Amino acid sequence: MSDILEQRLIELFHHPKIQGCNWQPRLFWHPAADGSAFGALRVDGRELEVFFATIIGEASTEQAALDQEEDSRGRFIAANARRHELPLFTRR
Structure with missing residues (x-):
């Protein structure tokens, strides 16, 4: 994973809407x-x-690539987010 993506994730995590999820x-x-x-x-x-x-x-900067490589996985994750559901993420 790139340093740019890692930095973006930390910045997104600190967004007030994400912080509001506790x-x-x-x-x-x-x-x-x-x-x-x-x-x-x-x-x-x-x-x-x-x-x-x-x-x-x-x-999202990653959804299109994820959809293409993982058979619409990005759309699935986005749909979970819109329904306020925490999806089962792929483990690293």
């Missing part, structure tokens, strides 16, 4: 060795980007 970073990330909350991802970063972007009403 999710802890450990739901999506392993803690880093230095004790910070954002270490290695537990879930597929592209799926998480689609999910977060949909929640905040922003265009």
Whole structure:
């Protein structure tokens, strides 16, 4: 996964709409060795980007590629977000 995507995920996570969901970073990330909350991802970063972007009403940078490579997986994740459902993400 690219550093750009990792940075985007952290920025999206700090968005007020995501923070309003009261999710802890450990739901999506392993803690880093230095004790910070954002270490290695537990879930597929592209799926998480689609999910977060949909929640905040922003265009996803990953959905089209995910749809093409994973048989509409991006649309499925986006639909879950619109229904306020936490999907079963692909584990990393």
